[in-house]
Amino acid sequence: MTKGTTMTNAVIDCILSRTATKYYDRAAILSDDQIRELVRIGTTAPTSFHMQNWRFIAVRTREAKARLSPIAWSQPAVTDAAVTFIVCGQLADSSVIPERLAPLVEAGVMPAAMVPEWENPARDLYMDYPQRQRDEAVRTGTFGAAAMIYAARSMGLGSTPMIGFDADAVHREFGLGENEVPVMLLSIGAERPGNWAQKPRRPVADVLDFV
Numbered sequence: 050m051t052k053g054t055t056m057t058n059a060v061i062d063c064i065l066s067r068t069a070t071k072y073y074d075r076a077a078i079l080s081d082d083q084i085r086e087l088v089r090i091g092t093t094a095p096t097s098f099h100m101q102n103w104r105f106i107a108v109r110t111r112e113a114k115a116r117l118s119p120i121a122w123s124q125p126a127v128t129d130a131a132v133t134f135i136v137c138g139q140l141a142d143s144s145v146i147p148e149r150l151a152p153l154v155e156a157g158v159m160p161a162a163m164v165p166e167w168e169n170p171a172r173d174l175y176m177d178y179p180q181r182q183r184d185e186a187v188r189t190g191t192f193g194a195a196a197m198i199y200a201a202r203s204m205g206l207g208s209t210p211m212i213g214f215d216a217d218a219v220h221r222e223f224g225l226g227e228n229e230v231p232v233m234l235l236s237i238g239a240e241r242p243g244n245w246a247q248k249p250r251r252p253v254a255d256v257l258d259f260v
């Protein structure tokens with residue numbers, strides 16, 4: 050890219066045009082197959098050592114939304130959007146790696162001898178470091194959510210990532226495991242008119258350092 054030119058294509062347009070949705074069409078639903086497809090796309094996001102240490106709880110019935118709403122600051126998106134995912138990251142645990150890599154080995158993508166070359170450094174990286182295990186859970190959930198946000202946008206759906214919830218209460222109410230962190234809530238659904246225009250960003254010069 051030369052100075053002064055702006056690159057555009059469908060993917061970049063999708064990224065550039067996204068906003069966090071405030072107002073959802075309360076009547077619009079997503080089928081379980083559409084929800085599955087969003088998660089399938091989300092799970093193609095990268096994860097450390099291909100651990101795929103995530104789980105997605107799709108809160109989409111009236112009853113489940115009523116359980117989530119009071120422990121999510123009664124944010125309207127939870128009740129109004131077709132679905133709100135509880136995006137869970139799982140504490141990084143290297144012992145899952147052989148099982149997670151087995152399909153790659155079977156498919157001939159990775160030689161079997163390489164599996165310990167991933168598992169061993171992962172053990173050294175995470176095993177004695179709870180903060181790193183948790184950081185990785187949050188990174189994993191965030192990458193998955195980001196992929197779903199842009200996939201949703203490309204399908205003409207709005208999305209809202211949300212940290213405004215009581216993490217302990219969500220953990221209890223939706224039966225998260227001891228190794229699971231509710232990284233964020235992610236509402237997705239058709240929008241209704243009246244959403245905010247895009248917010249201006251800090252100048253690139255303020256956020257980019259060349260070294």
Ligand SMILES: Cc1cc2nc3c(=O)[nH]c(=O)nc-3n(C[C@H](O)[C@H](O)[C@H](O)COP(=O)(O)O)c2cc1C
Pocket residue numbers: 067068069070124209210211212213214233247248
């Ligand atoms: C980690 C995270 C947590 C957020 N939590 C909330 C939330 O609890 N409620 C809400 O209405 N918006 C929430 N947002 C949306 C932000 O306010 C929004 O992304 C930001 O103002 C930028 O606007 P834009 O996404 O439309 O560009 C959150 C966004 C992120 C990334």
